[in-house]
Structure formats: structure tokens, C-alpha cells
Amino acid sequence: MPTETDWPKVIKDFYDEVSTFKKEYVYRFVFGPYEHFTQVVWATSWRVGCGRAVFKEGNWYKTFLVCNYGPAGNTMGGELYIEGPPCAACPSGTCCGSSCRRSGIQSSYSGLCSKIRISVHSNFKRNVFYALLQF
Numbered sequence: 001m002p003t004e005t006d007w008p009k010v011i012k013d014f015y016d017e018v019s020t021f022k023k024e025y026v027y028r029f030v031f032g033p034y035e036h037f038t039q040v041v042w043a044t045s046w047r048v049g050c051g052r053a054v055f056k057e058g059n060w061y062k063t064f065l066v067c068n069y070g071p072a073g074n075t076m077g078g079e080l081y082i083e084g085p086p087c088a089a090c091p092s093g094t095c096c097g098s099s100c101r102r103s104g105i106q107s108s109y110s111g112l113c114s115k116i117r118i119s120v121h122s123n124f125k126r127n128v129f130y131a132l133l134q135f
Contacts, residue, residue: 042073
């Protein structure tokens with residue numbers, strides 16, 4: 001049976017596609033071999049959920065990883081991000097930097113928007129990780 005998934009490594013592997021990304025696509029997105037990277041850093045995508053399914057096929061175990069982003073990014077011709085200071089456009093119901101501290105939320109990443117309240121149904125195991133992405 002496969003071991004647990006190292007989600008921070010998975011996200012870092014997505015981010016590492018930055019080496020194939022052309023800077024001119026920031027303002028007018030074009031599909032290419034860097035779409036995991038662009039979706040991870042897409043400015044208007046601020047919710048992400050990732051999951052894993054493991055199944056046996058013959059004598060081998062296979063692992064299927066999937067991440068769902070919302071609102072969706074990677075839109076042809078769309079802007080990857082809008083230039084400006086960190087947290088300038090955090091969505092409603094989120095905090096950033098000092099506003100998180102005032103709300104009693106501890107965040108290791110002061111330049112990223114954080115959801116103020118996360119509710120998880122008691123039937124689900126809560127397993128949260130954070131990844132810092134820097135250019």
C-alpha cells in the first residue's frame with residue numbers, strides 16, 4: 001500500500017513548473033506545460049481542496065491525486081494576477097497580515113489571504129497544510 005501523500009511536496013512540484021512559464025503570459029494567459037504552476041498562483045483562486053484515491057490494479061497500487069481550485073483560474077486570455085501590494089484584493093470573509101492577528105488567527109504567511117472561519121463536518125478528518133509560494 002502506498003505511503004501518505006506529501007502534499008507540500010506535490011504543491012512545490014506544481015510550482016516548479018515556473019521554469020517553463022513565460023512572463024509575458026501573466027497578462028494574457030496561454031495554455032502550456034506550466035498549468036499546475038499557473039493555477040496554484042492564479043490571483044483570484046483562493047480556495048483549494050486536494051484529495052487522493054488509492055486503488056489496486058492487478059499487482060500494483062495506483063494513486064490518483066486531484067486538486068480543485070475556486071474560483072477557477074487558467075482561463076485563456078485571462079490575467080494570472082494583478083500587480084499591487086500583498087492582500088490588496090482579499091475576498092470578503094478573509095483576513096491578511098495584521099487583520100488576521102486582530103481576528104485571532106495565526107498565519108505563517110502574512111502576505112496571503114486567510115479564511116476567517118473554517119467549518120469542517122465532524123465526519124471528516126481535518127488535515128490542513130499551508131504552502132508558501134514566492135516569486
